[in-house]
Amino acid sequence: MKKSQRTHVKMRQFPVRNNVLCVNDTPITEIARQIGHTPFYVYDKRLITSRIQELRKALPPQLQLHYAIKANPMAALVNHISTLVDGLDIASLGEMRIAEGASTSAENVSFSGPGKSNEELREALASGITINIESQWELQRLLRMSQDAGKVPSITIRVNPDFEVIGSGMRMGGGARPFGIDTEKIPQVVQEVEAANVNFLGFHIYWGSQNLCVEHILAAQKSTLDLARRLSQFCSKPIRLLNIGGGLGIPYFPGDQHLDLESIGSGLGKILQQYPEFNECNIIIELGRYIVGEAGLYVCEIIDRKESRGETFLITNGGLHHHLAASGNFGQIIRKDYPVCIGNRMQDSNKEKAVIVGPLCTPLDILANKIELPKAGPGDLVVVYQSGAYGLTASPQDFLSHPRAGEVLL
Structure with missing residues (x-):
């Protein structure tokens, strides 16, 4: 499968309206306005529900379905999932507290x-x-x-x-x-x-x-x-x-x-x-991952655009401190790009190759390397797909003391 085809497969899950990516019918630009800041994670409740329904339909009826909270412990998300599955798996006292607040x-x-x-x-x-x-x-x-x-x-x-x-x-x-x-x-x-x-x-x-x-x-x-x-x-x-x-x-x-x-x-x-x-x-x-992974997006904002020796760099306010896995530093042996897009320029035809990096003082802070995307600049939104699992809580949020990312379940 070619990279462009692969990106399209992921983008089908989230509709595009008026050139803007939407989550549960809400444009991400509007989500950013309501939250009041970037970066943030957003999770689509309908996609999570649909995935669990697909599992229920396909799996043998004698199998009980449990959700592993470690994949994504956001309380509102766990509370929603707990009404749809048979049980929860935890791996810490903190996750135990989250499970205690759910309907399990x-x-x-x-x-x-x-x-x-x-x-x-x-x-x-x-x-x-x-x-x-x-x-x-x-x-x-x-x-x-x-x-x-x-x-x-x-x-x-x-x-x-x-x-x-x-x-x-x-x-x-x-x-x-x-x-x-x-x-x-x-x-x-x-x-x-x-x-x-x-x-x-x-x-x-x-x-x-x-x-x-x-x-x-x-x-x-x-x-x-x-x-x-x-x-x-x-x-x-x-x-x-x-x-x-x-x-x-x-x-x-x-x-x-x-x-x-x-x-x-x-x-x-x-x-x-x-x-x-x-x-x-x-x-x-x-x-865990199979239930929530494809239902989440990580959204950050381009702060700067610069050219360096023939390459274009889009510098964002998000990076490995919020999304270690997308940077390739969560177990990848050879770094590969997660699928990404410019969320408010989904249908722009003016393309370019760019390197998307975060604000951290380390060359490891890369979200996408020389990937073809619509031409973008300060104020535009970079969106990382497949971000519903092992995202925020699997990342060194306090590294370099930047602000933490928000989370919202729609």
């Missing part, structure tokens, strides 16, 4: 992540949420706390699988990992758990994220179910909960293609039929 019952909230503090474990224990145990030491700390508090914790064991998945942008399992307990140690841990005063629910097996290959995703989930079957044999009772992660990716770069969600859903349905022992088990698919 505690038993449908799970707490993942290595290095949970004693305060986080105590709060999770008190709230009654499900705690995904990441290590034997974490288990022992929780057992001591639960004994002192006179409360029975609900737990799953997070497993570091003994397989790796091809094509994942970020591998969360297989090999030596800080996440979860190695597969070969699970039999011993199950013995410890079953001997303790806990509500043991089952397993959390998370293999990776940002995968754009249907075949690889289905192979990974088949391996996940195989592993769950194998590990369940060490349990004295049938497991009641199995979190199989998610891993569904969204297209960012030239050559990326949207996932065929129908093929994912039908493939998962066929796989689940092979495991009748899990018919009474709550099987959870946990998604």
